[in-house]
């Protein structure tokens with residue numbers, strides 16, 4: 001069986017899970033607390049990061065984008081990166097934007113402050129930093145504005161078709177939505193896009209996710225919110 005080593009609220013792991021579901025590929029998941037670098041996990045990925053994907057033949061791929069590009073080539077029946085070089089370039093630009101900018105500016109800081117810090121037993125861990133949370137939420141608003149700008153001009157984020165750009169953006173947004181930190185009422189265009197993504201069969205299992213010690217926000221599993 002294909003295996004994904006992942007953490008439930010890691011946006012990069014969610015991106016890989018969604019891609020596998022979109023491609024209708026069966027897989028099992030092994031939960032990996034990425035702040036706990038066990039020797040077994042470091043053997044698999046010396047960089048100590050999730051996600052890691054192991055294919056049927058034992059091939060091990062690390063890094064969400066390397067995994068998604070691999071899946072696109074190994075299982076091309078469902079195209080998620082586009083068929084023209086121009087669309088491919090736009091999909092890859094947006095994927096990089098969300099995985100670098102969104103991750104650095106709001107997803108990873110909020111994940112660290114609200115989830116990782118609960119589990120880290122290091123000296124000087126004084127709990128969530130409210131200033132960092134405030135700053136990250138302010139950056140989140142800028143990204144919501146950019147997603148709205150794209151939604152206003154295109155059918156899906158990178159153009160006419162649903163793509164890895166939508167998967168990647170939704171992976172980041174869904175982590176924050178789990179925490180209840182998206183002000184949906186002020187972002188109607190983004191909400192409409194997210195409802196469309198959330199309604200896809202590929203999203204179904206993510207909506208049932210729960211992490212110990214942090215329950216999902218009440219509207220997280222709902223398609224009508």
Ligand SMILES: N[C@@H](CCC(=O)N[C@@H](CS)C(=O)NCC(=O)O)C(=O)O
Nearest residue numbers: 010011012034049050051063064065
């Ligand atoms: N570029 C990597 C980033 C993966 C990543 O940063 N994963 C985080 C969890 S969301 C992690 O494992 N952090 C632990 C670490 O960096 O040591 C990818 O796309 O897979």
